[in-house]
Amino acid sequence: MKQTLRTALGTLLTGSLLALAGAASAEGAQEGKKVIFLGADDICEYCAVYNGQIRKLAAAAGIDLEVVTNKFDAAQQATQIDQAIAKKPDAILLWTIDGTALFPSMRKVKRAGIPLLLTDVQPDQKMDDLWVQYSGGNYEEQGAKAAQLMVKAFDDKGMEKKGGVILITGIIGQAQTISMTKGFTETLAKLAPDLTILGSQPGNWDTGTSTQAAAGLFTKYGDQIKGVYAAEDIMMQGVLIAAERAGMDPTKMAMIGGGCEPVGIQNIKSGKQYGTVLQSPVDEATYAVQSLTDYFNGKEMAKSHYVPHPMVTAANVDQVCKPWPKD
Amino acid sequence: MFRQFADNPLMLLRWLLLIAMGLIFTLANSYFLAPGNLYSLGESFSLLGLVALGLALTMLVGEFDLSGGAMVAVSGLIMLKLGESNAFVGLAAALAFGAGVGALNGLLTLRLQVSSLVTTLGVMILLSGFAVWLEGGQGVSFSNYDLTDAFNASWLSVLSPRSVITIALFAAVGVALAITRLGRDIIAAGSHRKAATMSGANVASAVLSAFIASGLFAALAGALLAITLGRASSTFGANLLLQAASAAILGGIALSGGVGRPFGVAIGVLVLCVLNNGLGLIGASSPVVMLLNGAVLLVAVLVDGAPGQWLRRSRAAH
Amino acid sequence: MSTQSRSAPLPGPLSGLFAPARVQATVIQIATVAMFLLACLTVDNYATASNIASILYAASTVGIAAVGLASVTISGNLFALSLGSTAAFASIIYIQLSGLGVIGALLGSLALGVVFGLIQGIVVGLLRCNAIITTIAASSLIAGLATAFSGGRTVLATGGPSWLGNGAILPGIPWQAVIFLVVVVVAELLLQRSRTGWELRLRGTNPAAAELAGLRTRRVVVLSYVLAGAGAAMAGALIAAQSGTGNMRVGADLDFSAIAAMLVGGVAISGGRGRIIDVAAGTLFLAVLTNILLVNNFAYEVQLMIKGLAVLVAVTAGALLSRKKR
Numbered sequence: 001m002k003q004t005l006r007t008a009l010g011t012l013l014t015g016s017l018l019a020l021a022g023a024a025s026a027e028g029a030q031e032g033k034k035v036i037f038l039g040a041d042d043i044c045e046y047c048a049v050y051n052g053q054i055r056k057l058a059a060a061a062g063i064d065l066e067v068v069t070n071k072f073d074a075a076q077q078a079t080q081i082d083q084a085i086a087k088k089p090d091a092i093l094l095w096t097i098d099g100t101a102l103f104p105s106m107r108k109v110k111r112a113g114i115p116l117l118l119t120d121v122q123p124d125q126k127m128d129d130l131w132v133q134y135s136g137g138n139y140e141e142q143g144a145k146a147a148q149l150m151v152k153a154f155d156d157k158g159m160e161k162k163g164g165v166i167l168i169t170g171i172i173g174q175a176q177t178i179s180m181t182k183g184f185t186e187t188l189a190k191l192a193p194d195l196t197i198l199g200s201q202p203g204n205w206d207t208g209t210s211t212q213a214a215a216g217l218f219t220k221y222g223d224q225i226k227g228v229y230a231a232e233d234i235m236m237q238g239v240l241i242a243a244e245r246a247g248m249d250p251t252k253m254a255m256i257g258g259g260c261e262p263v264g265i266q267n268i269k270s271g272k273q274y275g276t277v278l279q280s281p282v283d284e285a286t287y288a289v290q291s292l293t294d295y296f297n298g299k300e301m302a303k304s305h306y307v308p309h310p311m312v313t314a315a316n317v318d319q320v321c322k323p324w325p326k327d
Numbered sequence: 328m329f330r331q332f333a334d335n336p337l338m339l340l341r342w343l344l345l346i347a348m349g350l351i352f353t354l355a356n357s358y359f360l361a362p363g364n365l366y367s368l369g370e371s372f373s374l375l376g377l378v379a380l381g382l383a384l385t386m387l388v389g390e391f392d393l394s395g396g397a398m399v400a401v402s403g404l405i406m407l408k409l410g411e412s413n414a415f416v417g418l419a420a421a422l423a424f425g426a427g428v429g430a431l432n433g434l435l436t437l438r439l440q441v442s443s444l445v446t447t448l449g450v451m452i453l454l455s456g457f458a459v460w461l462e463g464g465q466g467v468s469f470s471n472y473d474l475t476d477a478f479n480a481s482w483l484s485v486l487s488p489r490s491v492i493t494i495a496l497f498a499a500v501g502v503a504l505a506i507t508r509l510g511r512d513i514i515a516a517g518s519h520r521k522a523a524t525m526s527g528a529n530v531a532s533a534v535l536s537a538f539i540a541s542g543l544f545a546a547l548a549g550a551l552l553a554i555t556l557g558r559a560s561s562t563f564g565a566n567l568l569l570q571a572a573s574a575a576i577l578g579g580i581a582l583s584g585g586v587g588r589p590f591g592v593a594i595g596v597l598v599l600c601v602l603n604n605g606l607g608l609i610g611a612s613s614p615v616v617m618l619l620n621g622a623v624l625l626v627a628v629l630v631d632g633a634p635g636q637w638l639r640r641s642r643a644a645h
Numbered sequence: 646m647s648t649q650s651r652s653a654p655l656p657g658p659l660s661g662l663f664a665p666a667r668v669q670a671t672v673i674q675i676a677t678v679a680m681f682l683l684a685c686l687t688v689d690n691y692a693t694a695s696n697i698a699s700i701l702y703a704a705s706t707v708g709i710a711a712v713g714l715a716s717v718t719i720s721g722n723l724f725a726l727s728l729g730s731t732a733a734f735a736s737i738i739y740i741q742l743s744g745l746g747v748i749g750a751l752l753g754s755l756a757l758g759v760v761f762g763l764i765q766g767i768v769v770g771l772l773r774c775n776a777i778i779t780t781i782a783a784s785s786l787i788a789g790l791a792t793a794f795s796g797g798r799t800v801l802a803t804g805g806p807s808w809l810g811n812g813a814i815l816p817g818i819p820w821q822a823v824i825f826l827v828v829v830v831v832a833e834l835l836l837q838r839s840r841t842g843w844e845l846r847l848r849g850t851n852p853a854a855a856e857l858a859g860l861r862t863r864r865v866v867v868l869s870y871v872l873a874g875a876g877a878a879m880a881g882a883l884i885a886a887q888s889g890t891g892n893m894r895v896g897a898d899l900d901f902s903a904i905a906a907m908l909v910g911g912v913a914i915s916g917g918r919g920r921i922i923d924v925a926a927g928t929l930f931l932a933v934l935t936n937i938l939l940v941n942n943f944a945y946e947v948q949l950m951i952k953g954l955a956v957l958v959a960v961t962a963g964a965l966l967s968r969k970k971r
Binding site for chain 3 (some may be wrong): 435439440441442444445446448449450452453454455456457458459460478572573576577582605612613614615616617619620621622624625627628629631632633634
């Protein structure tokens, strides 16, 4: 009896110790792992915040993260991937400048046996056997939510959902631009079939360009334009200036931006911009580091893990949008 | 040999920079000399080198081709749009387009007697628009991954199809300039246009050939890039023009024409590629990358200018 | 290359306008007015105050930078490629200094442009270094400094837009356009009527002869880069004033837009030929053209192709019209 008890206790004790040890290692396995992050240049503000955040969060998790950036040049990124492979890291975190252009490089990464995690730009999911997990924004969803917000704006302002709207998009040819435009146009067509998109011009993520582009459309269509979707708040700033110059009152229009950037928060609070869709670089960086940590700790990983894209209006702007950290 | 360096401080600088950067980066990160990293150096050398070589030829005849970067984007789009079923068709079309635009640039410059800076600027803007039109808002992709894998292959661990083609072209152009009639005409036309005409050089052929080569090489670079990435976009090649100009001038090609050789250009290209490769390897931040690129160019420009000449004169006085 | 035409001279005051050296500039001026009138007739709301203001806002920023650039070109140094980064840095400085009021912030940005221009001028003018590469190097250095300074972030002005950003002297004529006009007049007088301007133009026509003649060529080159830097900085400040924001993306296409405006207007890239009035005309031509394309909602690729064609056609026509008869 005593023997059995001792054995039982012994087993129990050993078992619990093993379990504890196992739990401890399952939580700290990412420490000291070498990860190379291939991202975008600081010249893009969102990217600058993301890069600062990911350095901090990776350091906090104990990951040895190296950050390599490129000037939005897919060719340069492809050579950077070759370099990264040569350094034999424990994992590569990739923000693809052009999802499709990097497929051959991703195949090289796979052949080299290095795990690949993706962030911010999700390439065609047909090829998703090339990566472990994508975490980050869903640009098509953002466009769709922007369309929902636009319809909501019409309703809130008592406007009939008939008439015209215009689009000011990002740089033509970029993955984000294509997805956001697609999401917006498809959802708008479903929710408000009587609203027509009168015109669409690129604002190139720049305020000045957006002002000029929007001004031209305001001249042509004038009062027919009841709302504007600018894919980024910094571009909406340009649209608002053009609208006021054209003698239009933005508070009576459905002005929808994107990102919930500091300039967007300002404009929403003043009433000129109705709303925006959140994409927080802090969220994306957090999800990316979480993705790495989960991988190293052997957790089960879904193929896609999207950051939240809540719709933001004056009612919830302070709760939802945190100011971007300065580092 | 050392006398050569003394006479040409810019050449000395090129080699010094190359060796110094090589040493610094190797010490900073031992992976600098790893075959995989040298391979990636070869890839960036190939892209910038082809565009710089073409630009250098136009500079040698005393002109300047601003349309190289835009051509890279367009030719990549042509390559993939027409080459989906048969890559050779796409490649041929892209190269023909490049040569054709080059001929247009050359003819405009010769017939109008307007500076090529102006005509190629107009062509550059036209090509940018054409590229956006070709890609139809979506960009163009290639699903022939066997072909892209073939172009991404590594030979002897450090070479690739692209770098081999580029090195071969540099060699061919270097030889052609030295021994063929056309080559000599190109250099004569750049050194002194009037004297060249009077001494019987075929200046028109020289200028035309230089521009055709420039268009052709940029188109080749764009087509090869597109096959390697399996993708073409109007955003490709955006940074290439200024880098190619810097590489050419760093490589000893004078803006006035007639001075410099492909080998120098290759070293100039290598200096810029090593700089950016090394900075990428150590994970330098973007301000640092920009500052160092500017600093390297500034040093080169100072050496080539009065401070360098002062050095040369004080040497000659001895 | 002789510029004498053997065709019969036109009567009276018109002969000067269509002389070989002036014909491209004159044609562009006529074309601008023609395009504008045509658009007024065919497009609704074209001649409204807000649309005209829109044209003038776009023209003023590019135009001021192009005027500064023209002094570099006319003095024989081809062009400068550091305008974009100077404008970006200036836009950030302008917003940071907006607490000092419009004039204070403007002076601060101008000082930045003058300093960067001065450095480039010294390197090219006094140290005789390659002009184009110096400006490429400067562009990288300035962009690096600006990115380090701003962290890549957009700076936001507190408070609403100022008279500089938003105000107009008359409906349809913003204050920025008035500033553009003043800059053009001052620069034209400087170049055409002052000794310094004369030396600058002569240096462009024949640098060697200018030096032999004892002209202060080095000083003139330094001045040209200072003007270019100041012009670019002012453009950046004006852009920032309009939007109340400053970031690294300001001025991204300023370099080639200014070059195009200058060339279309009839300034010769080889130097020595062309007037500041031409630069203003070229700027307005491209601004009206861009506006027409945007108002008609032409696709982006079509806009680019038409602008490229416009540059080619303008310089081709200019070259053909001013050629001597063989």
